[in-house]
Amino acid sequence: MITPTPTPTAERTAVAGAWRPTRRRVADGLLAAFAPIAACAVALGGLTTWVNFGQAGSPPRIAVTDGRVFLPYGDVRDTAAFFRITNTGGADDRLLKVTSSAAEGGTALSRHRMVGDTAASARTVDSARVPVGEGLTMSPFGLDVTLRAGRGWQEGTYVPFTLHFEHAGRIEVQAVVVRPGGPG
Known part of the structure; x- marks a missing residue:
């Protein structure tokens, strides 16, 4: 075919x-x-x-300044310490705890909130966020470190503290003892 x-x-x-x-x-x-x-x-x-600009993958850069401890009043030895923490790095960090060899007993991170016009409540917190570019400023009306003052503390003396961060590690600082409501 x-x-x-x-x-x-x-x-x-x-x-x-x-x-x-x-x-x-x-x-x-x-x-x-x-x-x-x-x-x-x-x-x-x-x-x-x-x-x-140095921001990619850079770790937190933490600085701790303005350490203050309130001088206890009368027979009460419980007091509070405050710090200004800045983070100029490229990532957030977290304050895990604060310790002091000069405090009697332990220390704790506490957050205070106003209840009504004349009362406040405090609760212990496990950690506090330290945001990049901002930081954290402790105060009697927010986050602080509660502790029992050592014997003989007086206005103007310095108390050693170690702040423990998740990424930045340990930072040792001094806080000056001041009167509540006074300058400093």
Whole structure:
């Protein structure tokens, strides 16, 4: 049996149904490929800028200043200590605990809240967040360190403290004994 040879017309008909690149198809394909490439370039540029300014992956940089301990009044020896903690690093940190070799007994992180107009309540907290670029300022109306004062503490003396952070580790500081409500 002899098979007929295709005629040029039949070849044209078969080729006519095949895909051919047109200007519109090429333009649409290039545009579809360009969008994710442009998005990646913008993201890479932003990350490069962040890295160049030293923020990418940099650990917290913690500084502790303005350490103060209230001088206890009368026979009461329970008191509070306060610190200003700044974080100039590239990541948040967490204050886990505060210790002092000069305090009698232990120390605790406490958060105070006003209850009504004339009363306050305190509760012990496990830790406190130290946000990047902000920090944490302790006060009698918020977070503080509660402790029992050592014998013989008087105004102007210094008390050693160690602040323990999740990422920054231990930072040793001194806090000055001040009268509540007084300057300093």
